[in-house]
Amino acid sequence: MSTLLSRRAFLRGGVAAAGTVAASPVAKALPQDNTSEQLATLIDIQRCIGCESCVEACRDSNQTKFPNPAKPFPKMYPNRVPVEDWSEKQDVMDRLTPYNWLFIQSAYVDVNGEETELSIPRRCMHCTNPPCVKLCPWGAAQQLDNGISRIDADLCLGGSKCKNVCPWQIPQRQTGTGLYLDLLPSLAGNGVMYKCDRCHDRIAEGELPACIDACPEDVQTIGPRDEIIAEAHRIAADIDGYIYGEHENGGTNTIYVSPVPFEEINRAMEGGKGIPHLGAATNRMEAAENLALAMVIAPFAGLAAAAGKIVKHFKSGIDQGDANETK
Ligand code: SF4
Ligand code: SF4
Numbered sequence: 001m002s003t004l005l006s007r008r009a010f011l012r013g014g015v016a017a018a019g020t021v022a023a024s025p026v027a028k029a030l031p032q033d034n035t036s037e038q039l040a041t042l043i044d045i046q047r048c049i050g051c052e053s054c055v056e057a058c059r060d061s062n063q064t065k066f067p068n069p070a071k072p073f074p075k076m077y078p079n080r081v082p083v084e085d086w087s088e089k090q091d092v093m094d095r096l097t098p099y100n101w102l103f104i105q106s107a108y109v110d111v112n113g114e115e116t117e118l119s120i121p122r123r124c125m126h127c128t129n130p131p132c133v134k135l136c137p138w139g140a141a142q143q144l145d146n147g148i149s150r151i152d153a154d155l156c157l158g159g160s161k162c163k164n165v166c167p168w169q170i171p172q173r174q175t176g177t178g179l180y181l182d183l184l185p186s187l188a189g190n191g192v193m194y195k196c197d198r199c200h201d202r203i204a205e206g207e208l209p210a211c212i213d214a215c216p217e218d219v220q221t222i223g224p225r226d227e228i229i230a231e232a233h234r235i236a237a238d239i240d241g242y243i244y245g246e247h248e249n250g251g252t253n254t255i256y257v258s259p260v261p262f263e264e265i266n267r268a269m270e271g272g273k274g275i276p277h278l279g280a281a282t283n284r285m286e287a288a289e290n291l292a293l294a295m296v297i298a299p300f301a302g303l304a305a306a307a308g309k310i311v312k313h314f315k316s317g318i319d320q321g322d323a324n325e326t327k
C-alpha cells in the first residue's frame with residue numbers, strides 16, 4: 001500500500017480519523033517508521049503556482065533556528081573567511097540565505113508550443129550520500145537515519161567546507177554566531193552555515209514539513225524513496241516529462257518532475273550566488289572516495305601522479321558546479 005503523503009492526503013486522513021477512532025495524526029501524517037527509513041520528497045513542478053506560501057511557512061516555522069549574531073564581529077587573522085552578514089537583510093526571499101532556506105525560482109520555457117512560466121521550489125536536495133556531511137571536518141553536519149541532512153548550529157565553525165563540496169552550494173553562512181566566538185574568535189571559522197533541515201523536528205513528531213503542510217496545490221509529496229521514485233516515473237510517463245534528483249550527485253532525496261528537460265530550465269533561469277542550478281551534478285563523494293582510495297593503494301613512487309590525476313578530476317567536478325552557480 002502506498003504511504004506517500006501530500007497535505008491533502010494528510011487532511012483527508014485527519015477527517016477520516018475524526019469520524020472513527022481518535023487515531024493519532026502521527027500515523028496519518030507520515031509512514032509510521034519515519035526515523036529509520038530514507039524519506040524523499042517529490043516536487044511536481046507543473047503544479048506550482050509560485051504563491052510562496054511554502055517560503056513563508058518555512059520562515060515562520062524555523063524562526064527559532066535562525067541566527068542572532070553578536071556585533072561588532074571579531075576581526076579575523078588571517079582574513080581567509082570573509083564576513084557574511086544577512087542579519088540586516090532577513091527579508092530577502094529570492095535566494096538562499098541563513099534566514100531563507102527555501103525560495104521559488106522561475107523560468108520561462110516552451111511547454112507544448114506556449115511560453116510558460118515555471119515556478120520551482122528550491123532548497124537542500126538532501127543527497128543520499130551527502131558530501132556536506134561526509135566531508136565536514138568537525139562532524140557538525142550529520143545525516144539522520146531517515147536521510148535528512150542537517151547542520152548542528154552548536155558545532156559548526158562556519159568554514160564553509162559543506163558549501164564548497166555541495167554541487168549546488170546550498171549552505172549559507174552568517175558571521176558573528178556559533179562556537180568560534182567561544183573558541184578562537186579571531187582565528188577559527190567565521191560563523192555558522194545554515195540550510196533546510198527538512199523540518200526534522202516536525203517529522204520526528206509525525207508532522208509534515210512546514211512547506212508541504214502550507215502548499216495549497218499539493219506540489220510536494222513525501223514518502224519512502226523507492227515509492228517517490230516510482231511515483232516520479234509514473235508522472236513523467238504520463239506527461240512525457242523529465243526527472244531530476246534520481247541520479248544527480250549519486251542520487252538525492254528530492255526528486256523533481258518537469259514537463260520540459262531540466263537543461264532547458266537551467267538555461268532559462270537566472271543564476272548567481274545563493275541560487276542553485278538545475279544542471280548536471282556529478283557524484284562528488286565518488287570522486288572524494290576515489291581520492292582516498294588512491295592515497296592508500298597507489299605505489300609510493302606513483303602516489304603524487306595518481307593523486308594529482310584524481311584531484312584534477314575532482315576539481316573539474318567542483319569547477320563545473322561553481323560554473324553552474326555563477327552562470
Ligand atoms: S544538496 Fe548540498 S547541502 Fe544538501 S545534502 Fe546535498 S551536498 Fe548537502
Ligand atoms: S522542509 Fe522545512 S526547513 Fe526545509 S524548506 Fe521545507 S519548511 Fe523549510
Ligand code: SF4
Nearest residue numbers: 048049051052054215
Ligand atoms: S506553496 Fe506550493 S504552489 Fe505555492 S509556491 Fe510553494 S510549492 Fe508552489
